[in-house]
Amino acid sequence: xxxxxxxxxxxxxxxxxxxxxxxxxxxxxxxxxxxxxxxxxxxxxxxxxxxxxxxxxxxxxxxxxxxxxxxxxxxxxxxxxxxxxxxxxxxxxxxxxxxxxxxxxxxxxxx
Amino acid sequence: xxxxxxxxxxxxxxxxxxxxxxxxxxxxxxxxxxxxxxxxxxxxxxxxxxxxxxxxxxxxxxxxxxxxxxxxxxxxxxxxxxxxxxxxxxxxxxxxxxxxxxxxxxxxxxxxxxxxx
Numbered sequence: 001x002x003x004x005x006x007x008x009x010x011x012x013x014x015x016x017x018x019x020x021x022x023x024x025x026x027x028x029x030x031x032x033x034x035x036x037x038x039x040x041x042x043x044x045x046x047x048x049x050x051x052x053x054x055x056x057x058x059x060x061x062x063x064x065x066x067x068x069x070x071x072x073x074x075x076x077x078x079x080x081x082x083x084x085x086x087x088x089x090x091x092x093x094x095x096x097x098x099x100x101x102x103x104x105x106x107x108x109x110x111x
Numbered sequence: 112x113x114x115x116x117x118x119x120x121x122x123x124x125x126x127x128x129x130x131x132x133x134x135x136x137x138x139x140x141x142x143x144x145x146x147x148x149x150x151x152x153x154x155x156x157x158x159x160x161x162x163x164x165x166x167x168x169x170x171x172x173x174x175x176x177x178x179x180x181x182x183x184x185x186x187x188x189x190x191x192x193x194x195x196x197x198x199x200x201x202x203x204x205x206x207x208x209x210x211x212x213x214x215x216x217x218x219x220x221x222x223x224x225x226x227x228x
Contacts, residue, residue, distance in 0.1 A: 033216060042117075042201050042219035043154070088153055092215045097142045097161055097205060099217050101153035 002027065004089055006102035014110050019076040021105045023089030028069035033090040033099075034061075043088055047074070079109045114138050115220035117202050123226045126192060132223045134185040134202030142166075143185040144217070145177060146201040154201055154219075160185060192227045199224055 006023045013019060023032070031050055035043035047058050049065035049072060056063055062075045072089055089102040115136045124130050136143065142161045146154035159167035160179040174196075176188040185202055202220040 031215060035219075040199070040222070040224065042115075042199075042222040045216065045218060048216050086151065090217070092205075092217075097144075097159050097215075098156065098167060099144075099205075104151065104153055106151065 002091075002093065002100040004091065004100050004102040006087075006089055006105050008105060009103065010106040010108070012108045012110065013079055015079060015081060017079055019079055019083070019107060020073065021075075021087060022071060022073045023102045024071045025091065025100075026070070029091035030069070030094065031092055032063070032065050032072035034063050034072070034074050035088045035090060037086045037088065039085070046087075076107075079107075081109050081111055083107060084109050115202055115204055115218055117200075117220035117223050119223060120221065121224045121226075123228060124189065124192065125228055126194075128192075129188070129190045131189065132187040132200055132202075132225070134187075134220055135183055136202075136204040136218075136220075137183060138204060138218070139182075140204035140206055140218075141182060142205045143179065144201075144203040144205075145175075145185070145187050146203060146219075148199045148201055148222070158187075189225070192225075194227050197226045 004025050034046045037043040047063040052069050053067045054065040060077045064073045087105045090099050092099050118133045144159050145157040148154045156169050157171045158177045163179045174191050178186040199222045201222045203217050205217040
């Protein structure tokens with residue numbers, strides 16, 4: 001299946017710091033999705049991007065759809081303890097209902 | 112709050128038991144999914160139903176049997192599972208299966224934690 005690579009794999013940051021993570025693919029996507037998953041819960045959609053170059057915000061979160069359509073970025077400003085979790089990027093296949101997921105970025109916020 | 116509802120939240124079953132996981136969505140979505148997820152790993156696709164028909168089976172062992180009674184419901188029947196099947200099972204839904212459709216977004220339920228003993 002399609003491989004989506006996320007980096008960094010994990011991050012340990014101080015509360016109040018900004019966070020950046022990215023997701024890259026070997027082929028183009030028409031949609032990029034970003035999810036946060038808390039331990040023991042299902043992934044929750046944070047931001048959906050539908051157009052190359054699009055920049056979308058959701059509170060302290062900002063995500064961008066790369067102009068090559070092969071990458072996407074997620075930024076979190078002024079991190080807080082409840083930002084802790086695993087962040088996944090995802091994108092749908094062009095051939096039907098299959099969504100590919102990134103390898104995940106684990107975020108730890110130190111108070 | 113998620114609009115995809117999964118039950119039960121937790122399930123412990125023996126290797127000879129038969130149990131089922133249930134999922135329901137009322138967003139009018141026509142595609143529904145089962146994923147399996149191990150700790151700190153991305154979700155792994157198991158099955159996709161599109162317009163109530165099984166469209167993708169990712170070579171899942173026959174001890175997992177999906178069922179889609181109608182467009183809002185999705186079940187996963189479990190029988191003779193192995194301890195390595197212990198995982199978080201996620202149900203999800205999306206609008207439809209139009210090829211190359213821009214704007215297709217997948218929504219997850221809270222998951223069912225399965226422990227096989």
